[in-house]
Amino acid sequence: MKTTENNLVVKIKVIGLLLFIAATSLFTYAQVPRTDDEIDALLDELFFSEDQLLDDILASLNRNEFIYTSVTFNSNTYFSGRDSGIDQYNFYPQISYYHPSGFSLSLSGLYYEKFDPNWDFTSASLGYSHTLDKKERLYISTGYTHYFYSDGSNLFTESIDLGFGLQNKHKTFGTSLSATYLFGNDDAFQLISSTYGRISLYKEKTFSIKFNPRLNFLIASQTIALEELNSQTDEYEFINYDVFNLLNTQLRFPISLTTKSWNFDVGYVINLPNPVAAETDLKSTGFFTVSLGYLINLNKK
Secondary structure (H helix, E strand, O other): OHHHHHHHHHHHHHOOOOOOOOEOOOOOOOOOOOOHHHHHHHHHHHOOOOOOHHHHHHHOOOOOOEEEEEEEEEOOOOEOOEOOOOOOOEEEEEEEEEOOOOEEEEEEEEEEEOOOOOEEEEEEEEEEEEEOOOOOOEEEEEEEEEEEEOOOOOOEEEEEEEEEEEEOOOOOEEEEEEEEEEEEOOEEEEEEEEEEEOEEEEEOOOEEEEEOOEEEEEEEEEEEEEEEEEOOOOEEEEEEEEEEEEEEEEEEEEEEEEEOOEEEEEEEEEEEEOOOOOOOOOOOEEEEEEEEEEEEEOOOO
């Protein structure tokens, strides 16, 4: 029975792509090697959606040198927008250094409420971003990330990504497309298309409030583990399906309060998962998200 429950959690962690978190549970999976079934959940964790602030950062990379640190809390955890049946919050801290040349260094981690170990992994990243025109409407970004798992896993240990972005003259509307390739003992691939807006609600010299809606489409290669009835044994068992398809459409509705150094976001996220393989009757999911960030401008004397 315990083995079955362990396998179930492993499969749950595999149904997603870079995103969410964990805390305490009755079972220990730290000593269980990650299997091919874990591909999807790991991907949900490893491909994590970019905060709206990143667009502002990209717009000023060629002018400023700074350190940005943040922590993001999500009220519930869904993998590729799918409800795993386990209600749990998650959070991830991050600290990044940005250089005027366009290079950046980041250190981040991911924590789950009801998985063991709670601290899933720590990641170290090297990135580069560059605007392709003088008006800074078009930019390109690329990066490399190495993952250090708390349970010693080596299924996905590295990733490389490439992205392109386009925004209007006033930087109030933009769209981007990013591709990520994960590799290690296994490999996976994902595409994220993102369209966003910045609507100013209130602005002073040292304080502003913005509404930053965003529409994301997640397309990925993923192993979907579905529980199906075996007609010969009359018992339920998990069947794995390898897919490359649109997995989730996500709507984000954050309100951002920004000063010269602080950034506070609060919002609601809606997932509209797309059924693939033998999936049926997938329901929309949603959660609240809160993020607090602090920026240190190294240009100041």
